[in-house]
Amino acid sequence: MTDAYFPTPDLVLTGARLATFDVAHARPSGQADADALVIAEGRIAWMGYSGALPTAAMVAPRIDCAGQWITPALIDCHTHLVYAGSRAREFELRLHGASYEQIAREGGGIRATVAATRAATVDELVQQALPRLQALVDEGVMVVEIKSGYGLDTATELNMLLAARRLAQMLPVTVRTTFLGAHALPPDYAGHADDYIDLVCTQMLPAIAGQGLADAVDAFCENIGFTPAQTERVFIAARELGLPVKLHAEQLSNQGGAALVAKYGGLSADHLEHLDEAGAQAMAASGTVAVLLPGAYYFLRETHTPPIELLRRLKVPMAISTDINPGTSPFSSLLLMLNMACTLFRMTPEEALTGTTRNAARALGMGATHGTLAVGKAADLLAWNVGDLAELCYSYGTHRPVLRLRGGKRVDRL
Numbered sequence: 001m002t003d004a005y006f007p008t009p010d011l012v013l014t015g016a017r018l019a020t021f022d023v024a025h026a027r028p029s030g031q032a033d034a035d036a037l038v039i040a041e042g043r044i045a046w047m048g049y050s051g052a053l054p055t056a057a058m059v060a061p062r063i064d065c066a067g068q069w070i071t072p073a074l075i076d077c078h079t080h081l082v083y084a085g086s087r088a089r090e091f092e093l094r095l096h097g098a099s100y101e102q103i104a105r106e107g108g109g110i111r112a113t114v115a116a117t118r119a120a121t122v123d124e125l126v127q128q129a130l131p132r133l134q135a136l137v138d139e140g141v142m143v144v145e146i147k148s149g150y151g152l153d154t155a156t157e158l159n160m161l162l163a164a165r166r167l168a169q170m171l172p173v174t175v176r177t178t179f180l181g182a183h184a185l186p187p188d189y190a191g192h193a194d195d196y197i198d199l200v201c202t203q204m205l206p207a208i209a210g211q212g213l214a215d216a217v218d219a220f221c222e223n224i225g226f227t228p229a230q231t232e233r234v235f236i237a238a239r240e241l242g243l244p245v246k247l248h249a250e251q252l253s254n255q256g257g258a259a260l261v262a263k264y265g266g267l268s269a270d271h272l273e274h275l276d277e278a279g280a281q282a283m284a285a286s287g288t289v290a291v292l293l294p295g296a297y298y299f300l301r302e303t304h305t306p307p308i309e310l311l312r313r314l315k316v317p318m319a320i321s322t323d324i325n326p327g328t329s330p331f332s333s334l335l336l337m338l339n340m341a342c343t344l345f346r347m348t349p350e351e352a353l354t355g356t357t358r359n360a361a362r363a364l365g366m367g368a369t370h371g372t373l374a375v376g377k378a379a380d381l382l383a384w385n386v387g388d389l390a391e392l393c394y395s396y397g398t399h400r401p402v403l404r405l406r407g408g409k410r411v412d413r414l
């Protein structure tokens with residue numbers, strides 16, 4: 001075949017089963033009619049049959065995948081993994097009958113983590129978050145979103161985002177940061193939520209955006225969080241700074257948050273247990289991704305599942321994420337979320353895997369470069385030694401990628 005303008009191949013994979021998660025391929029999980037993939041300049045340069053490799057690829061280093069599945073690297077698009085302290089005590093209180101909302105109202109919950117996080121240095125935040133991020137990386141996560149929101153004052157919010165950025169230099173993972181100043185009302189603003197939102201919009205956000213520390217802006221729109229009107233003020237301020245928005249919406253009750261974030265062209269609406277048809281319609285119209293968080297649903301022992309059937313019907317893209325946080329989802333495992341998405345939300349393995357690859361990339365505004373196997377996309381990919389991809393959703397505890405390539409380079413630590 002002619003190799004005009006073919007970049008010099010760095011690596012060739014052969015004998016693979018390619019689950020591309022690209023809609024261009026009609027077969028389940030986008031399985032390609034191909035068993036070989038050529039990587040050049042950190043990207044996927046070619047996919048096809050090994051018998052028809054481009055000549056330029058003939059002399060490149062080659063890995064025989066011996067029938068293993070290749071998938072895009074995993075993406076965890078909603079975490080709060082930078083924080084200090086532990087809420088194990090609160091877990092015990094809940095076992096003695098207290099509810100999450102009750103604990104929050106009594107100054108525990110998010111505010112307990114705020115106190116510990118304010119008392120920590122950036123170094124301490126990094127050290128405490130490192131094992132959580134390492135656990136994700138070991139499973140094959142190569143892009144992770146990390147939110148602030150446990151500082152609730154300008155200095156500590158900045159520290160959290162600095163810690164998140166520093167973590168990205170310590171492990172082979174891309175970090176996308178989200179400013180979540182409107183996560184909870186800090187105790188010093190009790191009864192003055194609007195004043196706190198003023199602070200978020202006029203001081204915190206400009207300071208954070210000024211240092212380039214946030215890639216997006218989030219809020220917690222809930223009866224124990226902020227009202228839709230307060231949330232909208234945050235979105236307007238974000239838009240003025242050119243930052244995309246997303247929202248913790250309809251987690252514990254229906255506040256109309258999904259429609260609100262859709263109105264601002266939001267990247268995602270997250271949780272969505274109480275999403276209604278109007279909210280889902282608005283998301284479908286704006287292309288806002290539904291980020292489903294089965295870990296929080298499980299840990300809070302919720303019974304109201306997100307309306308999966310409605311999201312399917314309206315073709316709203318569904319992503320799955322860990323929501324790693326000390327209060328409602330202390331689980332540093334995206335593979336565990338795959339299983340929970342299937343068992344608790346009745347999603348199919350293919351939907352769950354699409355939710356941690358293609359749709360998770362989209363939820364981070366990275367759909368053009370990440371989340372599928374396609375020519376031109378980043379060569380961030382994993383090989384799995386499983387007979388059937390559904391194994392990754394069915395059983396838990398033993399699956400680890402047998403090969404990890406990030407930007408086409410082997411990531412050695414497993």
Ligand code: DI6
Nearest residue numbers: 110220248296325326327328
């Ligand atoms: N919803 C959640 O589930 C987490 N944040 C949010 O807005 C909980 C955070 C926590 O309890 O620490």
Ligand code: FE
Nearest residue numbers: 078080248323
């Ligand atoms: Fe969250």
